[in-house]
Amino acid sequence: MPAATGILGLGETLLGPDALPPPPLRHALFASLVVLAAIFHLCTAGWGEIQNGPEGEYAGGARQMLHSPDRFVPIRHGIVAPEEPPLLYWTLNVSYRVFGVTTVAARLPSAFAMIALVALTFLIGEALSGYWRAFVAGLIQLSLCGSFLWGRMVTPEPLFAVSVAGAILCIASGYHNRRHRRWWFNGLWFCSALAYLTKGATALVLLGAVILLLALFFREARMRFPAMLHWSGLLIFAAVVVPWHVWLQMRFPGSLGAIASSQWLLPFMNGVDTPGAEHVRITRFLLGHLVWWYPLSLLVLPALLFSWRRTVRPHEISFSDAVPLFWMAAGLAPLLIIPHRQHVDSLPVWSAFSLWAACAWDRASLRSRIAGVALAALACVIGGVAARAATLAPVVFGWTAGDHLFATDLALAAVVAALCAFVAAAYLLWRKEETLAVGLLILGVLPLGLTIAEANARRGQHASFAALATFLPANLGTDGELLYEGSLRSASSLGFYIRRRFFVIDAPSASSTERVSPEHRLTRESALEKLGAPHPVYLLLHKDRVPWWQEQLTTRYHLYHQVGTYGDYVLVNNQP
Template sequence: MSAAAQARGTSSWWKGHAAFLLMVGVWLAWTAGLRPLTAPDEGRYAGVARAMLESGDWLVPRLNGLPFFHKPPLFYWLGAGAMQVFGVHEWAARLPSVLGAWLAAASLYTLLRRHGDLRLARWATLALCTSPFFFVGAQFANLDMLVAGCITATIACAADALLCLDEERPWRIALALAFASAGLGLLAKGLIGVVLPGGVIVLWALLTRRTRVALRMAVWWPGWLLMALVAGPWFVAMQLRYPEFFDYFVITQHFRRFAASGFNNEHPFWFYAPVVLGLCLPWTPWLLLWWRKAAPAPSRGAQGLPLLMLVWMGVVVVFFSLPRSKLVGYVLPALPPLAALVALGLERALAGSPRRAKVLGATGTLAALLCVGGVAAAGHYGTPPDARLQLPAGESVRPGDRVVMLDHYFYELPFYWQLPGPVTVASDWRPAVAQASDNWRKELADAGAFEPVTQAAWLQGIDAQPARICAPGRTWVIGPSNAQLVAPWVLGMQLVTFNTEIAVWRHDGRAGEGPDCLTGHGAPGALPAWSGAS
């Protein structure tokens, strides 16, 4: 073959793969902006990303102006960058999750194509990207899909390197990519970005008797240096700036949260089995055929792939089943190997079948419809009351206005109202109250502990607000519709808007008003107490 013909073949080969992965990206992204942010996670993480963009401080993630170290900054960096390029709206806020999903799909596709075959790679990618669990997760603005993408890339690249090293083929680029992906995983969600891929690869190497090869990879010092260069600078900078950072981020958010009770969303050990199998319909029934049908002759390098997928899925599910606190999105890294096993089941069941195209088309179409239905359901049931709260025509929060959130922090409102800075959160901030539950109050109190001066500026008592509201300037108060039960002084303010759960009041302070300007009035903005407000 001439050099020109070889070049044309290589170009066509790359174009074919690039076109397929481009279609995958378009499919994952096209509905990402069609629904409001869901409370509380999407409002929280999109709000932190927007605050990073507005403040210009791209180093310290901040929740309402306070250092927020529940998670590392990669999601916020990507989200803030997307908002800077595309504008502040839901699609940009969810772009980091879309990118994480695309990275997971592309990594799985590449691994199966290199060590299986093209048909297996495409079937697995199709099953993954049309699983309702994966598709909706790709359009949910929190950290789970982003770290799932990093974990998938780390495992795929490490497995590629191990197989290539075992076969005496070039392996260093794949291993470097694995370490770099692990560094991104650290920046996405912390230690699980390294622990989970490491556990999967080590167990797989032991079961396939590749321990010596895995050990050679593990001691490859350029990879560790690369991972340190990717993730290390931010962690070092935070520790130097905040001496309490290591204890809070590593000890509390990783080990105490993993082992202790008292956090939200406690579920039994078996919780993830029905979640994964049910939310990945209609593809999961093909797993049964994978077990029942005889396996065809393995493709080049594919002998260990089924075992890798079983180990991968098992390690992820068991790891996240151990702690009492469980969220659905935690187990997203188990979906790529599940999709690969589904594709193997399809290959075994439909090998040589004339109905193969029809069966795949029908299953894929049903799956796609369920994906779109899942997005619609998330938009209907997940939209919080504050995302639906709009100021009347002619009303707006102007620069210099003071905003008070009363006995609650409404995560979505700064995003939707484009508030220029932090707001005052008026509540009971005594430690016994603030640390009693794993909720918005504890998040803000924990964040404020890193900067006590900033904490005093934005976290204040309810009783201190009337005197500040009576000072010159405009103040907006946002609170539950029955806020007069904890703050009777809101009845002296003008009611601007409300729905069944939230109300907004305004007071235009004038020079010469006394600190008791809100007392002794009638109740022009009073609402009847609503028993359903929280």
């Protein structure tokens, strides 16, 4: 009797065996990355106050949402703003309700997002090139100097970067994993929906550009990517995004028109600008990234300049090499074109840079590596001298207030530690101990990142009105009023620290496009009349405007009482 034989299916004959379980070393490397990221980002979340600018706008708007009848709708400068992408506001609301309205609670969503970004960088690198290069890329992402500055700010960019990184992980895993491809591509649509709720249609353009570039250059991608258009993925995206817009249209008729003219729909295409925002010139933007991406921006620079064919390998580029390159191209190209760019706008592609830098360092020759270490050490020395001379903060970071923020013993110790790490790494590279050299290089510059975070925290006394918030409640009383002259963005921290509304005076230099409720906007003549009231009235104005107000108040009331100074601003009241 013939023996029974099993019949092999098509998938069993064409597919290889299941992957072996990852070794314990892989789990240890991944866990160490997450723990290090948690230590650095969670422990520094409470450093410094909420500063004026984007931080105050988002943190203050989320605080005002707690007491708003439309508690799910973002608030900007005290006005309901249904055109604003809501995801950051929602995460801030959850953090406030769990931990209270504090500085730490405001920065926790960004801190957790940066931790998740390090983890996703590792997972993307593992899917593309193996767990060891993934670990190096994760270390690079963790140690970038810019992460300690822009990654700690209350802005949508950390959440946006995590959503984009999650989508890229789904693209890479779906490309390689045939068995679970549909699940990975469904995850792509879910991450795309989160990115859309964070930054609007800009997220879809970025991810669409990455997918399009990969499909154009790789035949396998053109064969596998059509599975992304399965109805289940589209349904997931619609289930996340559509209910929010439907509810907004029902609650605020005409809100879809406002969204169409706001940052939801391609601000770099329709020319929408953020009032009061400081635009970064293209030269400063590019040079600034040498600092934000330090030390890897300089470590791989000699290899790019003198052996770029060996580093990039343009004639034998693989899918794993192309993903970070196309990711960076899709994210940076619009920023090089639009005039109203910000340094933090590039944060969603920092993971791509980390992945590419890990690959470039791995391919660089010994001479290029040692030259990169020497270049990074030289830049460290120059930065240390500039810090002691009090020129680093205004020149590199654009901080006009507090020129001596880096002139501290902590900065000097960080520079010495980094130089020692560079010298030891160069010796290890010469001895062919590349693994130890990479770890020492990256971990050795972490104190520099902490120095930047500490300097930014000490800058809070010049760029925040937290100290003013501790003074006003006891002096305003129940019937007191606060007047402010200037741009709302320049005083946005007031919305986070002060629990009452204040009046905004039309300043000569303030942007007329800023939205202020009519009942809280004053002309200068109306403000002068209010300052004649018997109850306490405080006026906050820029120091450059002091002569004009001093003349007006002295002429009308024979009184000019300056209470104190807060950074570049002066506080005046109407009490003798």
